[in-house]
Amino acid sequence: MSTFISEPGTRLGGRYRLEDRIAAAGGWAEWKAIDEILARAVTVFTFAPGFARITEVLTAARSASRLTDARLTQVFDVEDDWDHAYIVMEWAAGEPLDDLLVAGPLDPSRGAQIVAEAAAALSVAHAAGLAHLCLVPGSLRWTAGGGVKIVGVGIDAALAGVTAEDSALADTRGLARLLYAALTGHWPGPDSTALPPAPVADGLPRSPRQVRAGVPTVLDDITCQALFQQDRRGSVPLTTPGQLAGALSAAIPPTPPPKADPPRTPQRAPEFSDTGPIGARDGEYWARDGDPSGPRDRSRTAGPGRRGPVSRTKVAAIVAVLVVVAATAAALAFRHAPAADHPVGQSPSASQSAAASAILRPLGAQGLDETSNDANMAIDGNPRTAWQTQYYQGNPVFGGLKTGSGLLLDMGRAVRLSSVKVLFGPTAGADVAIEVGNDGSTAQRSDANFTSVARADDLRGGSHTFRTDSSATGRYVLIWFTRLPPEAGGPANQYQAEIFNIIVRGSS
Numbered sequence: 001m002s003t004f005i006s007e008p009g010t011r012l013g014g015r016y017r018l019e020d021r022i023a024a025a026g027g028w029a030e031w032k033a034i035d036e037i038l039a040r041a042v043t044v045f046t047f048a049p050g051f052a053r054i055t056e057v058l059t060a061a062r063s064a065s066r067l068t069d070a071r072l073t074q075v076f077d078v079e080d081d082w083d084h085a086y087i088v089m090e091w092a093a094g095e096p097l098d099d100l101l102v103a104g105p106l107d108p109s110r111g112a113q114i115v116a117e118a119a120a121a122l123s124v125a126h127a128a129g130l131a132h133l134c135l136v137p138g139s140l141r142w143t144a145g146g147g148v149k150i151v152g153v154g155i156d157a158a159l160a161g162v163t164a165e166d167s168a169l170a171d172t173r174g175l176a177r178l179l180y181a182a183l184t185g186h187w188p189g190p191d192s193t194a195l196p197p198a199p200v201a202d203g204l205p206r207s208p209r210q211v212r213a214g215v216p217t218v219l220d221d222i223t224c225q226a227l228f229q230q231d232r233r234g235s236v237p238l239t240t241p242g243q244l245a246g247a248l249s250a251a252i253p254p255t256p257p258p259k260a261d262p263p264r265t266p267q268r269a270p271e272f273s274d275t276g277p278i279g280a281r282d283g284e285y286w287a288r289d290g291d292p293s294g295p296r297d298r299s300r301t302a303g304p305g306r307r308g309p310v311s312r313t314k315v316a317a318i319v320a321v322l323v324v325v326a327a328t329a330a331a332l333a334f335r336h337a338p339a340a341d342h343p344v345g346q347s348p349s350a351s352q353s354a355a356a357s358a359i360l361r362p363l364g365a366q367g368l369d370e371t372s373n374d375a376n377m378a379i380d381g382n383p384r385t386a387w388q389t390q391y392y393q394g395n396p397v398f399g400g401l402k403t404g405s406g407l408l409l410d411m412g413r414a415v416r417l418s419s420v421k422v423l424f425g426p427t428a429g430a431d432v433a434i435e436v437g438n439d440g441s442t443a444q445r446s447d448a449n450f451t452s453v454a455r456a457d458d459l460r461g462g463s464h465t466f467r468t469d470s471s472a473t474g475r476y477v478l479i480w481f482t483r484l485p486p487e488a489g490g491p492a493n494q495y496q497a498e499i500f501n502i503i504v505r506g507s508s
Contacts, residue, residue, distance in 0.1 A: 006046055011036075012086050013079060016044055027051035028159055032091065035076075041091035042076065045155070046084075053161055054085060060154035061087045063130055071121035073151045092151045094141035097178060098194045101137070101185050105212055108219055111182030112248050114140070117148040119175050119245035125153050126241060131167035133157035135174030136191050137181055168240040175244055176226035183219060184211040188227065204228060209390050213367050214374050217388065218251045357418045360504045362409040362477070378407060378499040383423060389484065391496035396429065396484045399495070406432075406480040407499060410440060414473045417453055417506040419465055422479065425498030426461040431483035434466045436474035450478050461485070477504060 010018045015037045023030040027048040035042050047054055058080050065075035077088035097114075100106065106114070118140055122132060132139065134156040141149040157163070164170035177189045180198065188198040188205035198205035205227075209220040224230045226244050229237040238244045365375040367387060377385035387407055392399030420434050437450035451474070454466035479502070484495035 006031075012044065012046075012084075012088075013077070016042060016077075016086075016088055018044060018046075026159075028057075033088075035088075041093075043073075043089040043091050045087040045089070047086070053158060056161075057155060057158040058085060058087070060130075060158040061089075063128075064154045067125060067128060067130065067153065069121055069124045071117060071148050071150060072125060072153050073149060075155075087155070089155075092141050092149045094143035094149055096138045097140040097142070097181060098137035100142055101181060101195060105185040106182045108183055108215055109252055111179065112219055112252050114142065114148055115175060115179040115182060116245050116248035116252065118150055118178065119172075119241040119248065121148065121150050122153070122171050122175065123240070123242040123245055126168055126171070130154045131157065131164070132171050132174065133162045133164055133167060134160055135171065135178060136189070137178065137187070137193050137195060140178055166239075171241055172226050172239055172244050173229075175241060176223055176238075179219075179223050179248075180205070180208055180227060183208040183215050183223065186211055207391075210392075213390050216251070216374070219248075222247045222251060357505045358507065360411055360415055360506055360508065362502075362504065363412040364410045366408045366410070368405050368408055375407060378502050379409065381501065383500050386425065386498045386500045388499075389481065389497045391487050391490065391494050392484065393495075394493050396486075396495045397482070398484065404480055404482045406478055407502075408440070409477040409479070409502065409504065411475055411477060411504070411508070413508050414438070414475050415477070415504075415506050415508045416471065416473045417468050417477065417504065419467045419505045420454070420477065420479070421463065421465045421503040421505075422499060423463050423501040424459060424461055425485065425488050425496075425500070427485040427488050428458065428460040429483065429485035430459045430481060430497055431455075431457040432459060432464075432466075433478075433480045433482065434468065435478040435480055436472050437476055437478065438474045440476055450474070450476075450480070452480075457483075459485075 006012070006018055008018055008020065012018070012033075015035055017034045017036055018031045019034060020032045021029055022032055028051060029046050029048075031044045031046065033042050033044040034040070045057075047057075051057075058078055061075050061078045064072075065078060067074070073092050074090040075087065076090065077086075079086050079088075105111070125131065130153055132150070132153050134152060139150060139152055139156070141151065143149055174189075177187065180186070180188045181195055184198065185195065186198040186205075187193045187195040199211055200206065201210075207220055208215045208223050209217065222238065222244070225236075225247070226238040229239070231237065238247055362379050365379050365387070367375045367389070374385075375387050378387040389405060392401065394400070397403065398405065415436070417434070417436060422432075424430065432455070433452045434454040435450035435452045439449040451470070451472040453468040453470040453472055456464060456466060479499065481497050484497050486492075487494045487496035488498065490496065
């Protein structure tokens with residue numbers, strides 16, 4: 001049997017017209033071609049005379065032709081006769097992963113969803129006895145219809161002569177490299193790709209969270225479990241595509257249901273105090289005893305000491321009494337009121353103090369020295385969500401890599417602070433300063449252009465209020481860590497800070 005590489009315009013089988021050669025290496029070529037009978041684009045592989053692995057490639061192609069999962073490229077035709085051989089496959093339109101990453105890493109949830117789909121598809125291939133073994137960013141496509149397409153199952157490994165003793169483990173690590181790339185924009189593998197190589201420490205790529213802040217801890221753990229085969233927080237390594245798909249699916253937040261139509265009766269928005277919605281029981285908004293891992297039950301069900309519904313007649317009577325009492329009190333107050341312009345019974349200094357301690361709401365938040373997607377979780381009023389620093393090993397002062405980092409709040413205007421209440425993670429040991437300034441840049445910055453107005457060292461976990469009487473003002477409030485606490489639930493000698501909520505008081 002002789003094999004061949006054709007030229008553009010060649011027709012194979014009387015129907016496949018070769019148009020553009022898109023890849024070639026070591027005795028084979030990949031073409032974009034047109035199926036003239038069905039009027040559609042296809043991919044065609046042709047081979048040079050004497051190509052040593054032609055039998056293995058054709059066998060792999062025939063096996064792949066039995067796969068029907070739409071996420072795997074379909075094999076349409078495998079031709080092997082005395083004169084020539086070729087393979088015809090689905091034209092996998094869509095953007096390769098490395099093209100998707102040109103503008104930077106993907107949103108972590110989106111990257112996890114894409115790789116979860118790819119892992120589920122490869123799990124189907126493994127169940128049929130096929131593996132990929134050569135996963136690179138170009139192997140994963142994102143189609144115009146919003147779906148995943150894996151190219152080269154079985155065939156790429158046969159073309160390259162790649163084998164593996166444990167094909168499931170090999171593909172799991174390959175998928176983990178794709179996940180690492182999606183989360184960080186760097187490639188952690190030995191293969192040369194268009195992506196920059198991952199930073200390395202002690203011979204291994206750094207974990208995703210050490211390369212890019214904002215990567216959720218759970219996705220960082222899953223990547224390390226699959227790529228490095230490490231035990232993470234009591235979880236065993238992931239060794240099959242199915243296990244990886246399951247872990248990612250469980251970690252991805254569910255899509256929220258469609259919002260219901262708004263009620264016809266206007267609803268008054270809740271007011272907030274420094275402990276949450278006004279009227280909430282103690283511990284409902286902030287975690288109980290300042291511990292973000294504590295109960296956060298916001299239910300308002302009836303219990304001991306609570307009365308049932310009051311009749312309209314009783315309500316009317318109560319309102320009438322209150323009106324009379326209020327009118328009497330107002331008359332007495334007016335009769336005895338001093339000539340001052342401040343509220344009755346309140347001195348000017350008390351009035352000014354109340355104004356100075358008004359709640360100031362940040363316009364936004366940003367983690368420093370990195371691009372952080374979860375910084376606004378520290379100011380969203382939800383004590384279940386948190387901003388986290390990267391984690392560092394061996395040294396609570398950022399692993400000896402830098403002297404400080406933190407969270408920058410944009411107040412939208414110059415403010416003077418009276419207090420900043422911060423709900424930290426549950427572990428103790430952080431050294432933190434509160435600073436104000438007008439430098440909104442975040443790239444490779446320090447606290448050099450800020451004025452420190454409050455500080456606390458060796459903080460216990462949970463809630464802490466920083467109070468200040470400084471006259472310093474600035475548009476930006478900086479929560480600056482110079483020492484990190486141990487990572488909550490993490491291994492020994494690993495350090496990370498968390499902020500679940502922030503309430504800023506002062507004047508503008």
